[in-house]
Amino acid sequence: MITAEHISKSFGDVQAVKDVSLVAEDGKITALLGANGAGKTTSMRMIYALITPETGVVTVDGINSTDNPVAARARMGVLPDARGLYLRLTALENMAYFGRLQGMSEADIKSRSEELVSRLGMEKFANRQTDGFSQGQRVKVAIARALLHDPQNILLDEPTNGLDVMSTRAIREFLREEKARGKCILFSSHVMQEVSAVCDEITVIDAGAVKAKGTEAELLRLSGQDNLEDAFVSLVTTSTLSGANP
């Protein structure tokens, strides 16, 4: 379980994130929904303890990630906005490298790699150097690499960005399976259908601040719209709502 309470971050004069709070529970898929530049990536970076929030607290399974970032990171598997793979290493070597840095044994790395290769459908390219991989192949390797240590908390920054239908479906299916295993999944997205298709809880963020929270049905009711896209537009353009539902 991940909780963020009143986290803020500014870069120079620009306040990227203002007082954001959210909770991602185990066995649920929580979405951080926002337009480009809304502060999603910065919020995610604070939550996965890459950068330190100026105010507020992030806890991962009860561990304060500012005080103990290493322990917090061990509880998380993160697909960050940056998916950079090592081009001269094969897909399996990319995964094994991170597995070792996670402190896994060689036997665990091997068995878990086999499992993820088959679940994500990576058999054809698992032993190839990643130079020249398609976007979909790259994201699959990046996800497998991030989740090799089978973390309780899974964080993904725009996981299906730029992927084709088949890859998107494979990843959605994978996330539903993980949810069924009781994992806590938090992902950021700007794609309404995506969020609508897989998420249980939605936090709408705009200009660095939370505008609304709830299930899809709750957001529709709150905004008086009949689809998530219209609801989103209505929520981020009607400033009064941010006060009504902090």
Add this chain to the structure above:
Amino acid sequence: MISKAFKTVFKKEVMENIRDKRTMMSSVILGSFLGPVMALGLIYMSVQMGKDKAEKQLELPVVNMQFAQNLEKHLISQDVKIINLEKSPEAAIKDKDHDVVLAIDKGFAASMSQAQPAKVMLYYDASAKGAANVSVRRVKALINAYSSQIGAMRLQLRGVSPGLMQVISIEEHDQATAQSKGAQLLMFLPYFLIMGLFMGSMYLAIDTTAGEKERKSLEPLFLNPVSRVQVLAGKLAATISFGLLTLVLTLIAFKLTLPFYPTKSLGMTLSLNLADVGLMLLVLLPLALLAGSIQTIIAAFSKSFKEAQTYVNLVIFIPLIPSMLLMFMPVKEKLWMIATPILSQNILINQLIRGETVEWFNVLVCICGTLFVGGLLAWFAVRLYNKENMLFAD
């Protein structure tokens, strides 16, 4: 101290770099052979050019030779080939047709017969490169010899001993050994050895920092539950090990090219046995820490691979500074010089080349001094990525 994360990062960086064959070729192999081969080529060329000018028959264009027939005979007797000049002497020098032109004054013969100083004009370009000066020196020496020969005869004819003219006679005792003469040419050899070291670690320093940032793999890497210091330490260790590899190869290449140095034709000896080369390795080893750390720091501050490449390439010229200083001002070494990295390696390697005994105390000071500065830089380098704004390229 040596953690699993450190070893994992080190192994991965080394393996990844070895797989990149083109880089291996250009940085490690080329880096290690370029220095010794360039040094050899430069020395060979300068020796050969100087020798040609000094030994070849001197061709001397003379204007108005007919005014000084005795001088002509003297020059011919000294194996000088006198040639006619079509142009003006000024133009001949300016157009680089000749290194030096001699012109005889119209009143030469008259002055000569009246025992007045007879005038000749020498045209040359003092700023011309090395070998041209050899010709100028030879012409001056020939004319001076002729002048004192005639002077002595004049005194003798008047019943005066020519010895009266010479108040002090200088007897030269040049203490330069054959080996130290050779060493003058090899003054810049330490630079070529140090250059290889810098070239070997350059690529990895950039690739593991600015390169990783540019390829966007730095963020996922730092999401693993290990400290950034350990990750950077592993990267730095891999960088340094390639510097060391290149250094060892450079010294092997140097030892192999040693027999080809034109020592005999200069009458000098350049004998470096394996122990000397081993000592060179010993004083150069700590420099790998310093080179890798400086390069990593500079690359880490750069936003892109290309930017890093530009700056890190410039760093290769830093070790040139002490080499140049020592070439122009041969100073007696002081303790602070031995303690200064790069300068100390230059001094000690030069001592070895000159065949002087190198004191173990100096070797120790050199190693400690370099390790100290290198250690400080390394300490700084592995902590760079603890700053958040260093993490992202944008």
